Amino acid sequence: xxxxxxxxxxxxxxxxxxxxxxxxxxxxxxxxxxxxxxxxxxxxxxxxxxxxxxxxxxxxxxxxxxxxxxxxxxxxxxxxxxxxxxxxxxxxxxxxxxxxxxxxxxxxxxxxxxxxxxxxxxxxxxxxxxxxxxxxxxxxxxxxxxxxxxxxxxxxxxxxxxxxxxxxxxxxxxxxxxxxxxxxxxxxxxxxxxxxxxxxxxxxxxxxxxxxxxxxxxxxxxxxxxxxxxxxxxxxxxxxxx
Amino acid sequence: xxxxxxxxxxxxxxxxxxxxxxxxxxxxxxxxxxxxxxxxxxxxxxxxxxxxxxxxxxxxxxxxxxxxxxxxxxxxxxxxxxxxxxxxxxxxxxxxxxxxxxxxxxxxxxxxxxxxxxxxxxxxxxxxxxxxxxxxxxxxxxxxxxxxxxxxxxxxxxxxxxxxxxxxxxxxxxxxxxxxxxxxxxxxxxxxxxxxxxxxxxxxxxxxxxxxxxxxxxxxxxxxxxxxxxxxxxxxxxxxxxxxxxxxxxxxxxxxxxxxxxxxxxxxxxxxxxxxxxxxxxxxxxxxxxxxxxxxxxxxxxxxxxxxxxxxxxxxxxxxxxxxxxxxxxxxxxxxxxxxxxxxxxxxxxxxxxxxxxxxxxxxxxxxxxxxxxxxxxxxxxxxxxxxxxxxxxxxxxxxxxxxxxxxxxxxxxxxxxxxxxxxxxxxxxxxxxxxx
Numbered sequence: 001x002x003x004x005x006x007x008x009x010x011x012x013x014x015x016x017x018x019x020x021x022x023x024x025x026x027x028x029x030x031x032x033x034x035x036x037x038x039x040x041x042x043x044x045x046x047x048x049x050x051x052x053x054x055x056x057x058x059x060x061x062x063x064x065x066x067x068x069x070x071x072x073x074x075x076x077x078x079x080x081x082x083x084x085x086x087x088x089x090x091x092x093x094x095x096x097x098x099x100x101x102x103x104x105x106x107x108x109x110x111x112x113x114x115x116x117x118x119x120x121x122x123x124x125x126x127x128x129x130x131x132x133x134x135x136x137x138x139x140x141x142x143x144x145x146x147x148x149x150x151x152x153x154x155x156x157x158x159x160x161x162x163x164x165x166x167x168x169x170x171x172x173x174x175x176x177x178x179x180x181x182x183x184x185x186x187x188x189x190x191x192x193x194x195x196x197x198x199x200x201x202x203x204x205x206x207x208x209x210x211x212x213x214x215x216x217x218x219x220x221x222x223x224x225x226x227x228x229x230x231x232x233x234x235x236x237x238x239x240x241x242x
Numbered sequence: 243x244x245x246x247x248x249x250x251x252x253x254x255x256x257x258x259x260x261x262x263x264x265x266x267x268x269x270x271x272x273x274x275x276x277x278x279x280x281x282x283x284x285x286x287x288x289x290x291x292x293x294x295x296x297x298x299x300x301x302x303x304x305x306x307x308x309x310x311x312x313x314x315x316x317x318x319x320x321x322x323x324x325x326x327x328x329x330x331x332x333x334x335x336x337x338x339x340x341x342x343x344x345x346x347x348x349x350x351x352x353x354x355x356x357x358x359x360x361x362x363x364x365x366x367x368x369x370x371x372x373x374x375x376x377x378x379x380x381x382x383x384x385x386x387x388x389x390x391x392x393x394x395x396x397x398x399x400x401x402x403x404x405x406x407x408x409x410x411x412x413x414x415x416x417x418x419x420x421x422x423x424x425x426x427x428x429x430x431x432x433x434x435x436x437x438x439x440x441x442x443x444x445x446x447x448x449x450x451x452x453x454x455x456x457x458x459x460x461x462x463x464x465x466x467x468x469x470x471x472x473x474x475x476x477x478x479x480x481x482x483x484x485x486x487x488x489x490x491x492x493x494x495x496x497x498x499x500x501x502x503x504x505x506x507x508x509x510x511x512x513x514x515x516x517x518x519x520x521x522x523x524x525x526x527x528x529x530x531x532x533x534x535x536x537x538x539x540x541x542x543x544x545x546x547x548x549x550x551x552x553x554x555x556x557x558x559x560x561x562x563x564x565x566x567x568x569x570x571x572x573x574x575x576x577x578x579x580x581x582x583x584x585x586x587x588x589x590x591x592x593x594x595x596x597x598x599x600x601x602x603x604x605x606x607x608x609x610x611x612x613x614x615x616x617x618x619x620x621x622x623x624x625x626x627x628x629x630x631x632x633x634x635x636x637x638x639x640x641x642x643x644x645x646x647x648x649x650x651x652x653x654x655x656x657x658x659x660x661x662x663x664x665x666x667x668x669x670x671x672x673x674x675x676x677x678x679x
Contacts (some may be wrong), residue, residue: 013665050481050485052481075485075488077302078485080481082476082478082482085482087479088257091256105250233479
């Protein structure tokens with residue numbers, strides 16, 4: 001069974017069409033990237049799969065569960081990291097991890113292990129006990145990634161996971177994503193950094209103006225369009241589409 | 243469900259209590275502001291008291307009779323008065339005020355030449371009192387008032403002496419007050435030995451203070467929840483929260499409960515500060531002498547009444563908070579949420595202010611209908627109704643409030659369950675044409 005099945009997904013905000021019937025599948029354990037420019041519809045797609053938005057038409061199914069019909073069941077197996085996600089500024093990093101962990105288990109020992117795992121994953125050392133308002137952007141993002149992955153969700157939905165991070169923090173985040181994918185977590189991420197996606201995604205879907213314009217493994221796409229990188233692929237594909 | 247609720251409540255309380263805007267604005271400032279105001283008032287009160295503890299009176303006695311001597315002896319017996327004969331610096335006020343040393347006297351008293359003669363012949367006689375004002379404060383006015391009061395007392399003594407001399411064997415007091423009206427009240431079928439106005443004044447104190455406290459609690463709770471929702475949006479934490487494996491109802495209930503806890507703490511600190519302030523005020527022009535122990539005359543709130551008042555206040559808070567959630571959902575940041583939540587002030591303040599000064603029965607039918615339609619009126623209505631054991635009104639009010647609160651909570655829960663919680667905002671832009679992204 002596919003981890004994610006998206007079929008003919010469309011979304012309109014009043015008079016603005018954000019998605020125009022996109023379709024793709026994500027296999028279990030795969031790192032699947034949605035790439036495209038700002039406003040292409042990546043975030044809207046991820047928000048629909050995360051049960052935050054309802055599509056105007058089409059379906060999105062996560063591990064056999066329709067996000068429209070069983071949103072509460074879907075929320076038990078996914079973990080969503082929004083692009084500009086923040087954390088509760090007046091909590092410490094540890095309190096934040098503990099707050100989030102409480103929703104995933106009520107067993108005291110499991111809870112303790114989960115918090116410990118989240119703290120370790122964040123890799124913030126002693127700063128885990130500082131208030132989040134004292135964190136740098138990179139530290140905050142590491143904490144949020146730890147929150148998203150500590151439960152080993154069936155599906156991790158990561159919107160621009162390394163956006164705005166310096167090279168060290170971005171490297172740390174990418175390694176963690178790959179590590180958890182190896183453990184069995186399916187990762188659906190979005191990025192407009194095509195070079196980065198090229199390195200960590202098993203397959204990618206190129207989105208432009210709310211439509212999937214190309215989809216395959218990065219290397220296959222580069223060969224197909226005789227391009228040096230995904231950026232060139234994207235330019236080539238959109239040139240043909242224009 | 244309960245574990246999730248507890249988790250959210252703890253987070254809410256931590257977040258709010260550690261937020262400087264809430265900690266300072268809603269907890270520390272009221273806690274400090276009122277005692278500081280009280281200290282200011284206390285300093286003013288002390289200053290005023292001191293102004294009447296030693297009153298230097300310069301007097302000019304132009305009278306040669308005995309009555310003026312008696313008056314001066316009577317006035318000088320008052321321990322706070324220090325009398326000094328200033329005839330040597332002048333015999334008229336015009337002359338006296340040109341002398342530099344006249345300023346050492348708080349009051350200048352001039353007894354006219356024919357003072358004793360006028361009194362002995364049954365005519366009134368004027369004593370001139372002059373107080374020098376520089377800052378126009380109360381402390382400058384009180385010494386003259388105190389001397390004037392002593393002169394009035396002396397006048398009464400003279401009156402009684404005159405009557406006794408004219409009508410030996412008669413009761414002077416009875417002659418002066420041949421008819422006396424003795425006001426009493428009938429409360430719940432029992433005669434009580436207090437005038438209706440004194441009871442009304444005491445009830446007035448209750449009906450002014452209680453709405454004041456009730457207004458503060460409701461507004462604080464609503465503001466806190468509006469801030470909490472707005473903080474989720476402003477800090478970009480709402481999206482994550484809504485994708486967690488927790489029901490939206492738990493999120494809403496957690497926010498409302500957290501708001502109640504912090505509002506309760508804020509209210510306690512507010513009342514501590516406020517009661518300190520009121521204690522300070524009570525030392526200055528206190529009304530306590532006229533207040534009546536209501537329990538003595540059978541007007542008291544029973545335990546059932548207190549529970550009912552608690553329920554009606556609780557339901558008001560829940561309704562206000564649910565409305566605040568709905569309003570805050572349309573904003574993007576805390577400041578906008580606070581402004582928009584200010585809409586709740588209108589239905590909370592207006593009935594409370596009206597009911598502070600006018601019983602609902604005395605209002606026109608239209609105004610009564612509005613008061614009864616506003617759910618926040620009921621805690622204020624309940625205070626007086628429960629003192630008089632009018633449980634029917636309060637029970638009906640609770641039923642109405644329960645329905646209203648449930649509807650508001652339902653609407654808030656429905657709203658949170660939709661994507662509008664993320665996308666709704668108040669805009670005044672013109673409609674745009676259809677376009678494809």
